[in-house]
Amino acid sequence: MTATADATESRTYALPERAQRPSAAEGEVWLIPSGDLRESANTESWGAQQELERQVTEAFEAAGARVRRAFEADPEFGHGFIRSQRMGMEVFRSIPTDAPLVVATANWQYSHHVLAGLRTHRGPILTVANFAPEWPGLVGLLNLNGGLTKMGREYSSIWTVDGTDDWFREGVATWARTGALEHDASHVKDLPALADTPESRLGAALAEQLLEDKAIIGIFDEGCMGMYNAIIDDELLNPLGIFKERLSQSALWAEMQTVSDAEADAVGRWLTDAGMTFRLGTDEATELTENQLRWQYKMYIAALRISDDFGLDAVGIQYQQGLKDVCPASDLVEGLLNNLERPEVTSRDGERVLWEGKALPNFNEVDEGVAVDALITNRVWSAMGMDPATTLHDVRWGEDFEGEYVWVYEISGSVPPSHLPGGYAGAEGWRQGPTFFPAGGSTINGVSRPGEIVWSRVYIEGGALHADVGRCRVVELPEAEVTRRKESTNPEWPIASVVLDGVSRDQFMARHKANHAQLVYADSAAAADRALTAKAAMFDRLGVQVHLCGDATVLQS
Numbered sequence: 001m002t003a004t005a006d007a008t009e010s011r012t013y014a015l016p017e018r019a020q021r022p023s024a025a026e027g028e029v030w031l032i033p034s035g036d037l038r039e040s041a042n043t044e045s046w047g048a049q050q051e052l053e054r055q056v057t058e059a060f061e062a063a064g065a066r067v068r069r070a071f072e073a074d075p076e077f078g079h080g081f082i083r084s085q086r087m088g089m090e091v092f093r094s095i096p097t098d099a100p101l102v103v104a105t106a107n108w109q110y111s112h113h114v115l116a117g118l119r120t121h122r123g124p125i126l127t128v129a130n131f132a133p134e135w136p137g138l139v140g141l142l143n144l145n146g147g148l149t150k151m152g153r154e155y156s157s158i159w160t161v162d163g164t165d166d167w168f169r170e171g172v173a174t175w176a177r178t179g180a181l182e183h184d185a186s187h188v189k190d191l192p193a194l195a196d197t198p199e200s201r202l203g204a205a206l207a208e209q210l211l212e213d214k215a216i217i218g219i220f221d222e223g224c225m226g227m228y229n230a231i232i233d234d235e236l237l238n239p240l241g242i243f244k245e246r247l248s249q250s251a252l253w254a255e256m257q258t259v260s261d262a263e264a265d266a267v268g269r270w271l272t273d274a275g276m277t278f279r280l281g282t283d284e285a286t287e288l289t290e291n292q293l294r295w296q297y298k299m300y301i302a303a304l305r306i307s308d309d310f311g312l313d314a315v316g317i318q319y320q321q322g323l324k325d326v327c328p329a330s331d332l333v334e335g336l337l338n339n340l341e342r343p344e345v346t347s348r349d350g351e352r353v354l355w356e357g358k359a360l361p362n363f364n365e366v367d368e369g370v371a372v373d374a375l376i377t378n379r380v381w382s383a384m385g386m387d388p389a390t391t392l393h394d395v396r397w398g399e400d401f402e403g404e405y406v407w408v409y410e411i412s413g414s415v416p417p418s419h420l421p422g423g424y425a426g427a428e429g430w431r432q433g434p435t436f437f438p439a440g441g442s443t444i445n446g447v448s449r450p451g452e453i454v455w456s457r458v459y460i461e462g463g464a465l466h467a468d469v470g471r472c473r474v475v476e477l478p479e480a481e482v483t484r485r486k487e488s489t490n491p492e493w494p495i496a497s498v499v500l501d502g503v504s505r506d507q508f509m510a511r512h513k514a515n516h517a518q519l520v521y522a523d524s525a526a527a528a529d530r531a532l533t534a535k536a537a538m539f540d541r542l543g544v545q546v547h548l549c550g551d552a553t554v555l556q557s
């Protein structure tokens, strides 16, 4: 009997067909927009995106270049954003690999929709945002830039309020001509060798302790909203003595079911007694309700119990995907965890008060750059006897006010109440917007009190961890101006009016490698300088490369 013929004997195989890409045409610039994964956000911000694309197209035409959009808007969806990673990959198949490419961003966008294509694109890349309050294009841009920086892909970046300013138009013309754009970075210097001071000794000692004893950051579902820059690989994280506990938001939801209404309601009573107020209504779809609050209180208790189970040193909840469809947002929980003074929670058996009188550092949107920063800040500030309550803020917008550039830093949900005037008395809970949070939930809304701040950002560049550190002040603006700024952005979110010391708007935008900046108050300007020195020393001893921005100085005697 003869053996059956081998199917591959002919040695002719089905080779994959390769996509035929158009070739780049002289004087042609390609344009793509990256969108949100949430269609509600895409349809609502589509008008703002069209306006930005009009401004960008006009600026390129004035510079003698043509703009070609890589695909048309889809009438079925009612917008022309790239709305998923898959769609991004498909769109990139039609873009010449060596074409000059603009990513225009007028909204909050999910960077991973376009990072796959950008990673292998060979032509020059320009990221552009509208510097406008209503839709956070610049927040999206800063995240994208952080992602490109982490992956080591060269890019240029520019932003504009309305497309008419010379700085923007000249920048576009320069990039169209040369494929590159340099920004002023003269405000940044590397950390000098630190003298032996009480602060440098404290930083080094805390670093040694972390390296020896190690710490765990608990991550309820890693990776939020395509923020590739906010994921720190274990290989970079573990050498700091910090390890991840990977947890699931479904476990959080399950634990929430075990918390009784009575326990949840006690949290609510504590907050009300402390002076916090809530804007309550009855329509679940658009208003904050008692029912939503009760679920948030259950989440607060559940988060602390699970953190206790795993012996966590800091915790983050992904929350914007998955969890937001199941239950009210976690923001209220997150602001409380970061605060020293907060409702008491016991272990399940009622025997132990969890983190009694202490904050459990929380990193919103599971941003691991924030996790490292919050953990270190908590330890330095606690050792110095200062309030360690720290939070990220979105770098949301800014404008001159009476000759000074005042940023709108605005986290998408909550700050620790100690950042507000009068603490809980300065906190008002508003419903999270239905566009992003169908199941609602309360924010911790308010206006951050004036004070001396250390700001920072931990990020990845060149395969290593870096920290930009600087000094700023939260300033008090007239009420009407604060209201205008809040209403131009998201009035349900807490705002900090920030003046950066020695850093201009464009220097900050060009340098910053994330949509988030970390803020913590110090007791005075002198205390802030001392704390900054200790924090820089701790980073330094851990092997994180520290850069001092603007007027930040370290004490050398």
Ligand SMILES: C[C@H](O)[C@@H](O)[C@@H](O)C(=O)CO
Pocket: 108, 136, 139, 320, 365, 394, 411, 412, 436, 515, 516
């Ligand atoms: C709700 C929005 O998507 C926000 O969450 C977004 O702008 C951010 O906060 C990004 O950090």
